[in-house]
Amino acid sequence: MVLSQGKLLTESPDRTLAERAASARAACGPENSATSRDRILVVATDASPIGGLLKFLTQDYALKAVDSRWDALVPGNLQSCFALILGERPNEPGIADFLERLNRTEARPPLVIVAGPKNGPWAHFVERQTDADGLVFTDAPAEHQIHTFRLLAGNAVDRKIAQSDPAIAKIWSRTKGLLYDLSVRIRAGQPIPRADVQDLAASVLETVDSPDLSNFLALLRDHHAELMVHALNVGITALRLGRHIGVRRREHELRLFETGFLHDVGKLALPLPILQKPGKLTDEEMAIVAQHPIESEKILRQSGAYDDLVISAALQHHEKLDGTGYPYRLPAEKIADISRLIAVCDVFCALTEHRSYRPKRSPEEALPVLREMSGHHLDPVYVDRLTELLTGAPPSQS
Numbered sequence: 001m002v003l004s005q006g007k008l009l010t011e012s013p014d015r016t017l018a019e020r021a022a023s024a025r026a027a028c029g030p031e032n033s034a035t036s037r038d039r040i041l042v043v044a045t046d047a048s049p050i051g052g053l054l055k056f057l058t059q060d061y062a063l064k065a066v067d068s069r070w071d072a073l074v075p076g077n078l079q080s081c082f083a084l085i086l087g088e089r090p091n092e093p094g095i096a097d098f099l100e101r102l103n104r105t106e107a108r109p110p111l112v113i114v115a116g117p118k119n120g121p122w123a124h125f126v127e128r129q130t131d132a133d134g135l136v137f138t139d140a141p142a143e144h145q146i147h148t149f150r151l152l153a154g155n156a157v158d159r160k161i162a163q164s165d166p167a168i169a170k171i172w173s174r175t176k177g178l179l180y181d182l183s184v185r186i187r188a189g190q191p192i193p194r195a196d197v198q199d200l201a202a203s204v205l206e207t208v209d210s211p212d213l214s215n216f217l218a219l220l221r222d223h224h225a226e227l228m229v230h231a232l233n234v235g236i237t238a239l240r241l242g243r244h245i246g247v248r249r250r251e252h253e254l255r256l257f258e259t260g261f262l263h264d265v266g267k268l269a270l271p272l273p274i275l276q277k278p279g280k281l282t283d284e285e286m287a288i289v290a291q292h293p294i295e296s297e298k299i300l301r302q303s304g305a306y307d308d309l310v311i312s313a314a315l316q317h318h319e320k321l322d323g324t325g326y327p328y329r330l331p332a333e334k335i336a337d338i339s340r341l342i343a344v345c346d347v348f349c350a351l352t353e354h355r356s357y358r359p360k361r362s363p364e365e366a367l368p369v370l371r372e373m374s375g376h377h378l379d380p381v382y383v384d385r386l387t388e389l390l391t392g393a394p395p396s397q398s
């Protein structure tokens with residue numbers, strides 16, 4: 001196998017890594033073949049520069065960790081991954097021998113990345129050699145490193161989605177296209193097009209009962225841009241919860257998806273450095289984000305295509321029944337029914353989605369958190385109904 005030219009990942013490490021990951025995957029042979037590679041293999045012990053992050057990363061990403069470089073050379077490991085990340089120091093005993101043996105094996109992954117500090121020995125090694133394709137900076141902030149891994153793993157997940165049911169692949173590509181289009185329009189002060197959202201809603205409705213859709217959402221929750229996954233996740237959850245409580249008319253089902261999908265549309269108007277920040281927000285940034293329900297209302301009214309149902313859910317989904325929510329600290333009697341339903345879906349989805357500053361919870365872990373919020377924050381009726389839906393209880397007859 002021809003080695004790519006070794007280069008230091010400097011100015012834009014994520015982008016460079018993404019490009020390298022794309023070409024590495026392209027070198028991995030036909031999709032669905034026995035030799036298909038969809039994982040990243042990380043070799044690192046607790047003492048290695050990247051060891052501290054490993055436990056967290058391997059829980060949440062399409063990674064496999066091995067704690068000895070010799071274990072990594074087992075063909076079964078090497079053949080299933082498109083990238084290998086080596087977390088040890090270049091001057092560790094036996095490392096040169098390892099790299100030499102790695103280069104000789106047929107199963108060598110197309111991308112070999114090393115992990116170390118920006119000015120550490122690996123940097124010099126990568127600058128002058130051809131055995132590694134790039135360097136993940138272990139002295140970068142943890143959220144930056146996580147973001148880098150996420151980007152690599154996310155690409156692998158995109159490939160999986162492309163191989164899945166064409167209807168599912170269509171939903172994901174439409175969602176990405178639509179949210180990009182909405183953000184461009186919102187920033188240009190143009191109204192958002194309802195027809196495109198309805199079109200996506202119709203595609204979702206066709207597959208809403210399919211287990212493939214749940215698998216697809218589970219994949220997305222782990223790996224993809226928060227806002228996109230969240231919009232789709234809340235839309236689908238609202239649609240499923242609506243059906244569970246007895247909504248049957250197609251137009252109502254479609255509108256439930258739209259309401260969930262657009263509940264945070266005002267976030268697309270937020271300053272980009274805040275919207276795209278990989279880590280936890282400061283108090284000032286949080287205060288700006290807390291304006292998103294008001295932005296959502298403005299955008300939806302401007303479009304002229306949405307009624308009060310969709311608009312109140314967007315405006316009120318952060319209000320709480322005890323009157324301590326935002327933006328208006330509304331008392332319970334002023335919070336619309338649809339806003340209560342969307343609030344429950346919103347909290348559940350947020351808890352089960354990955355965030356760069358914390359791992360996701362499983363649905364089983366999220367439901368008790370929802371129950372704790374039930375009554376003073378969330379509407380207990382919808383908390384109970386969502387719990388019924390997710391724990392497999394039969395649908396209600398109401």
Ligand SMILES: [Fe+2]
Nearest residue numbers: 263264317318
């Ligand atoms: Fe929100």
Ligand SMILES: [Fe+2]
Nearest residue numbers: 230263264346
């Ligand atoms: Fe939300």
